[in-house]
Amino acid sequence: MLPYMAYRYVKNKREKNQREMDSDLDSMVRSIVPDKTVICVPNVAAKLGEDSKEYIPGTLSIVEKSSGVFIEWKPSEDAETSWVMTSDDGNTEMVHARSPEEKQKCGARVAFSMDVNDLSSFRNDEPKRDSGSGGFPSIRLICRDGSSQVPLFFKNTTTAEFLDRLQGYITLRRSHRDSHLVIVVDQKSEALAKSVSMLDENGDILSRFMQNPYMTAMTGFSKITSFVQDQVIPSVLNDTDAVTQEEKIRLMRELRLAEEQMRVHSDAAGEFEVVTQLELPPRPEIYRELPVSKDLWNSFKLSNGSYDPMKLHHLKMNVFRGGLNAELRKEAWKCLLGYRQWHESDTDFQTRRAELAKQYENMKKQWMSVTEDQEKRFTKFVKRKSLVEKDVARTDRTVPFFQGDDNVNLVHLHNVLMTYVMYNFDLGYVQGMSDFASPLLFVMKDEVDTFWCFVGLMELTQKNFETDQAFIKLQMNQLRDLVMIINPKLANYLESEKSDDMYFCFRWVLVWFKREFSFLDTCKLWEVLWSGQPCPRFLLLICVAILDSQTNIIIDNQFGLTEILKHINDLSMHLKVDEILTAAEAIFHQLSASQNKLPAHICQYLNIGESAVSSSNNSPSKSDPDRVDL
Amino acid sequence: MAARNAGTARPGGPNRTCQFKLVLLGESAVGKSSLVLRFVKGQFHEYQESTIGAAFLTQTVCLDDATIKFEIWDTAGQERYHSLAPMYYRGAQAAIVVYDITNQESFQKAKNWVKELQRQASPNIVMALAGNKADVANKRTVEYEEANAYAEDNALLFMETSAKTSMNVNDIFMAIAKKLPIGPAQGEPTGTVDMNQPQQQQKGSCCK
DSSP, rough: HHHHHHHHHHHHHHTTTTHHHHHHHHHHHHHHHOEEEEEEEEEEEEETTTTEEEEEEEEEEEETTTEEEEEEEEEEEOOOEEEEOOOOOOOOOOOOOHHHEEEEEHHHHHHHEEEGGGGGEEEEHHHHHHHTOOOEEEEEETTTTOOOOOOOOSSSSOOOHHHHHHHHSSSSEEEESSSSSSEEEOOHHHHHHHHHHHHHGGGOHHHHHHHHHHHHHHOOOOOGGIIIIISSSGGGGGSGGGOOOHHHHHHHHHHHHHHHHHHHHHHHHHSSOOSOOOOOOOOOOOOOOOOOOOOHHTTTOOSSBOOOOOHHHHHHHHHHOOOGGGGHHHHHHHHHHSSSSSOOOOOHHHHHHHHHHHHHHHHHHHHTTTTHHHHHHHHHHHHHHHHHHHTTTTTTTTTTGSSSTOHHHHHHHHHHHHHHHHHHTOOOOOOTTTHHHHHHHHHHHHHHHHHHHHHHHHHHGGGGGGGTOOOOOOOHHHHHHHHHOOOOHHHHHHTTOOOOOOOOGGHHHHHTTTTTHHHHHHHHHHHHHHHOSOOTTHHHHHHHHHHHTTTTHHTTTOOOHHHHHHHHHHHTTTHHHHHHHHHHHHHHHHHHHTGGGOOOOHHHHTTOGGOOOOOOOOOOOOOGGGTOOO | OOHHOOSOOOTTSEEEEEEEEEEEEEEETTSSHHHHHHHHHOOTEEEETOOOSEEEEEEEESSSEEEEEEEEEEEOOOOOGGGGHHHHHOOSSSEEEEEEEEOOOHHHHHHHHHHHHHHOOTTTTTTEEEEGGGGGGGGGOOOOHHHHHHHHHTTTEEEEEEEETTTTTHHHHHHHHHHSSOOOOOSSSSSSOOTSSSSOOSSOOOOO
């Protein structure tokens, strides 16, 4: 077969030049070679999201194809295989609740085949073998374009054999600063590193500085360490993983020029020290508490059902520290969102709720009674109605509460949003509002209560939806300022990659992480935010905490503007809410302890320091200072 | 699907890989995200959630003499987020303006996007008009002839598509790929690309 095909090919193309014929022939031959599976690891499960306990069993392979070498994961084809849920003791249980069709659909969603040359790095976690929690070894592949594959868990084996085979095609190196992060080394830079190392042997102080910044600084630049680090050496140079070899040569030359200028300056000034970077204290260790129980919540009440104003701050701190038991949300959210006033007795609230129910029904009648004829002359209304309908149809349809085609909950969600259009016609409906409304309906299961909680929530968030987007821009700027203080290395990197407008965080901020966590984790995160503790704008500290945790991945992979957006978007459903909350709280304490050195505008919007308004002595009134501009 | 795997990259031969930024624009819920998802992952979700901010995906297609890597920016369609769009179409070499054939207003909006791109985007941007949801032709309100005439008047590529059935999805991306400038057909690229530097955004095509 092959000789005949080759003969015909040559015969038809004899006019082409020899080189072209050779390369074409090579291509034709290679396209006939069948795929070769280099390694196939069974029982490798994909995990859909961080809060999920369900894993999709499948196989992980390295396959040589004519077009290249590919890493592939496919779900198990055995229709009888059930999804595996792990218990705390490491045993596995079989889950039979999902239909085979549903399993197939989800498996196909996460299956992948990626070219090995598109791999930029991966996270490799190997839990201690005898640990009681019984975790599995896992790998998460990170691509050059910033996207990530779902985490893969090795149920019956370690990752070692797979990684050994992988190194037949690419060179791997562990990150110097994150032992779980493994970087794919570019072949060209490795060869260059050898020649650059020759330059490093000249032994002068600047070369030694680049080899060992800390030690050299201690001995040679003790009085001007901060100045050198901040002003002379770009922060990227302090981390060897991130310095390319050409960059190293260029910066070494620049550094020698800068040294001359610096010497002159320090001579003229005598003893000379510049502090241009704020040194923050270490972060305290923070723990999350258990969710507030019904009994604990009730202990803050007076006999008439209102809340003891002397204990209100303590109650809010408890909500901040642990969130709420699910059974408590229906009651507690009414207070946290200002629908029920803290000072209201049960009787007073019931009376007022009856009145609010009437108001709701009246507004609802207003839009339901608009006739087709009226719609022709009511264009704004029609546009908003259309937007609501389109978005309700695609809001949280994977959450069981909103699944299915004839789901009455979708009707309720539609009704609440349409009524809000009438309540706040100036704002109308903006995409993202349905993301805020759906968890409220899930908890309240009643249109009236959902609506008035939504009114309260929109008071907190509606500035995100204004036409000029001014509040979004303000928050992006504030976020950048915070990153500059908490993580200047990352801030400088983002600026150098033209990403310092922070718009890759837009989705986080617009809908308060609704797309980033599971539905239940979103509920938990939001009630923590609604507590108003420990400071206004705590949402931004959560952003900083996440970005801080991603610094090494972003810089080690040398992600550019597009890859950063892709990486941040791909964190969706893979963030651990408690870890992030503890990190954000620790950052708050760092800032609070440094209030004397913080810029005034940051103290102001975090309510830290002299400008702080006391939040422990709340007067029971409709305007709750804790709820201003969360 | 076959088109995506057509041809084979030939190491050392005249084949080149070129990277292009492509942006999708259009009214809310016309199917921008569904088109991208169908093209990149071969999937369709009946209730694809609305896009907030922007999403970014990549996909590679093979032409006879080059491999094209699309950097695809999928944007939020609601008017409220219009001011964000220049961030995403700035520097784009290609754009797909999407409307819904069952929604006359979305076709008007698509025309507005075309005008904006003609005024403010790169002068040589390759534009395609996509009339999506062609699978529900029984609810059609935008006639093929009208859209085709508009596309011809404005030198746009035009196809009616269906992300649901995958009709013309690969074809519209392939048509754009064929229209994009690949650069001179030479054996070796001029100069060398520094593989240590992060990929820079460039207005022209970028071959490596």
